[in-house]
Amino acid sequence: MNKTWAAVLTGAIIIAGAGFGVNQIFAGQSDPALTVQEASEKAEERYPGKVLEIEKDHKGSRLVYELELEGPNGIYEIEMDANTGEVLKVEQGVSAKQTKDDTDDMEKGDKQTADDNQKKTNKNKKRIDFKEAKQIALNKFRGKIEEIELDEDDGRLVYEVEIKKGKQEAEFEIDANTGEILFMSIENDD
Numbered sequence: 480m481n482k483t484w485a486a487v488l489t490g491a492i493i494i495a496g497a498g499f500g501v502n503q504i505f506a507g508q509s510d511p512a513l514t515v516q517e518a519s520e521k522a523e524e525r526y527p528g529k530v531l532e533i534e535k536d537h538k539g540s541r542l543v544y545e546l547e548l549e550g551p552n553g554i555y556e557i558e559m560d561a562n563t564g565e566v567l568k569v570e571q572g573v574s575a576k577q578t579k580d581d582t583d584d585m586e587k588g589d590k591q592t593a594d595d596n597q598k599k600t601n602k603n604k605k606r607i608d609f610k611e612a613k614q615i616a617l618n619k620f621r622g623k624i625e626e627i628e629l630d631e632d633d634g635r636l637v638y639e640v641e642i643k644k645g646k647q648e649a650e651f652e653i654d655a656n657t658g659e660i661l662f663m664s665i666e667n668d669d
Contacts, residue, residue, distance in 0.1 A: 511535065511542050511544075511561030511562050512561070512562040512563070513544070513559075513561055513562065513563075513564055515533050515535075515544070517564075518533060518544040518546065518559055518561065518564065519533055519546065521559065521564045522546050522548055522555075522557050522559065523548065525566065526548055526550055526555050526557070526569075527550045527551060527552075528548045528549050528550025528551065528555065529548065529549055529550075530546050530547070530548045531547045531548065531549050532546070532547040533545070533546045533547075534546075535561060538558070538567075541560060542560075542561040542562060543558050543559060543560055543561055543567065544557075544558075544559045544561050545557070545558055546558075546559060552571065552660075553571050553572055554571070554572045555569060555570070555571050556568075556569070556570040556571075556572070557569050565667075566665075567666065567667050568664070568665065568666045568667065569663070569664065569665045569666075570662070570663065570664040571660070571662060571663040571664070572662060606636060606655040606656050607638075607653075607655060607656070607658050609627055609629075609638070611658065612627060612638035612640060612653050612655070612658075613627060613640065615651075615653055615658055615660065616640040616642060616649070616651045616653065616660075617642070619649070619651070619660065619663065620642050620644070620647075620649040620651075620663075620665060621644060622642040622643050622644030622645075622647070622649065623642065623643050623644065624640065624641070624642055625641040625642060625643050625648075626639070626640070626641040627639070627640045627641075629655060632652070635654065635655075635656075636654075636655035636656065637652045637653060637654060637655055637661060638651075638652070638653040638655055639651070639652055640652075640653065646667055646668045647665060647666065647667055647668070648665070648666050648668060649663065649664065649665045649666075650662070650663070650664045651663050651664075
């Protein structure tokens with residue numbers, strides 16, 4: 480009988496200790512090494528502009544900050560490790576100002592006419608070639624071109640470029656007429 484109680488008591492101590500350990504692990508995750516202010520400053524140092532929004536989130540077992548930063552080249556959506564400051568993912572889109580300017584232009588004229596004119600302009604313009612599109616992407620992210628494709632997106636010809644370097648992967652959309660980067664995403668594969 481004493482052996483049974485000793486086994487039960489030992490089991491209870493082990494379970495309590497394991498529960499305490501798990502609790503400590505999760506308690507440590509709620510307090511990242513970087514403060515919101517420090518994460519914002521790191522983002523603004525690396526990408527010119529102003530952080531508009533920052534949010535703490537869990538990605539699996541990793542605690543991350545999700546930041547939205549507006550700069551002269553558009554809006555950046557940045558995912559940053561909340562403990563190390565390592566940038567895990569970056570996506571670049573059009574800024575709110577650029578979107579408003581485009582919307583204002585569309586409101587001034589007939590939308591269908593604007594779309595038709597854009598298509599005619601795309602056909603008449605000399606577009607950049609694959610080699611130029613590759614160079615534009617490689618100037619932003621050095622690595623090995625995995626794929627490049629010319630595609631039409633909303634009446635606009637774009638090059639879609641994928642580049643890999645080690646565990647990082649970048650995706651670009653480049654306007655085939657102007658060479659402007661319309662979208663950029665850089666991710667770390669874990």
